Amino acid sequence: MAELVEQLGRCACSEAFSAGLHPAQWSALRYFERANRFSRTVSAFAQYHGTTRGTASQTIRSLVHKGYLQRLPVKHDQRSFRLDLTEKAQLVLASDPLGEFVSAAGALPVEQCSALVLGLRAMLDQVLEKRARRPFGVCTSCEHLGAADTEHQEGCGHHCRLQDEVLGAQELGRICVDHRCRQGH
Ligand code: SF4
Incomplete structure (x- = not known):
């Protein structure tokens, strides 16, 4: 399984020299597409990619x-x-070389795909733990997610207790640097 993960990673990297971008730049664009507004910073990107702040700054610059x-x-x-992301980035992401992998995953039966996601997630969590890194996660499994009270009536009825901010429906599925796994997730 580890060899297959490595081969897939190599394929992804070798295809990621397109549109004048290199693999690290593609990774950064994908990150900023998926990250919530509290995590679209240089330091959060550096944490997510397990790189130094200096290297992350260089890619972002x-x-x-x-x-x-x-x-x-x-x-x-x-x-x-x-x-x-700018409009130019949204356009280039439409031809993300990783699209080939998304299509391959989409062609798998749903049960197989779900089992793979669970297995790979568990592997990644173990590897990150050994490196003293925390996985990023989304609001729906976060212990900081609460229902909006009368003070927070706008948005979709959800509130981040950590940031004390109302969350829009479209924000709940974005990855967050401050995510803390709720028990049972
Ligand atoms: S609820 Fe959790 S995941 Fe969502 S913004 Fe707040 S800290 Fe981040």
Whole structure:
């Protein structure tokens, strides 16, 4: 199984020299497409990729320079900025070389696909734990997710207790650097 994972990784990397981007830049674009607004930062990206802040900054700087990422100010923190995909990035992601893998996975029977996801997730969790890294997760399995109270009536009725922010429905499935697994997930 480990050899198959390695072979798949190699195939993904060798295909990821397209549209003038290299594998690390493609990975970063995918990350910023999937990450929630609290996690679209240089340090969260560095954590997710298990790389140094310096290497992450270099990748991000090149993507800003090429017009794929834009820096936006963060509310209540003038020293930080958030990184969002530009329209140019959304367009290039439509031809992501990883699309071939998505199609191959989509062709599997649903039960087989679900079992694979569970198995690979468990493998990844073990490897990350040994490296003292935490996996990112989504709001629906997070202990910080709460229902919006009368103070937080907007949005989809969900509230992040950690950030004290209302969450929109489209945000619940995005990966988050502050995710803490709720018991039973
Ligand atoms: S509920 Fe959890 S996963 Fe969602 S934004 Fe808050 S900390 Fe992140």
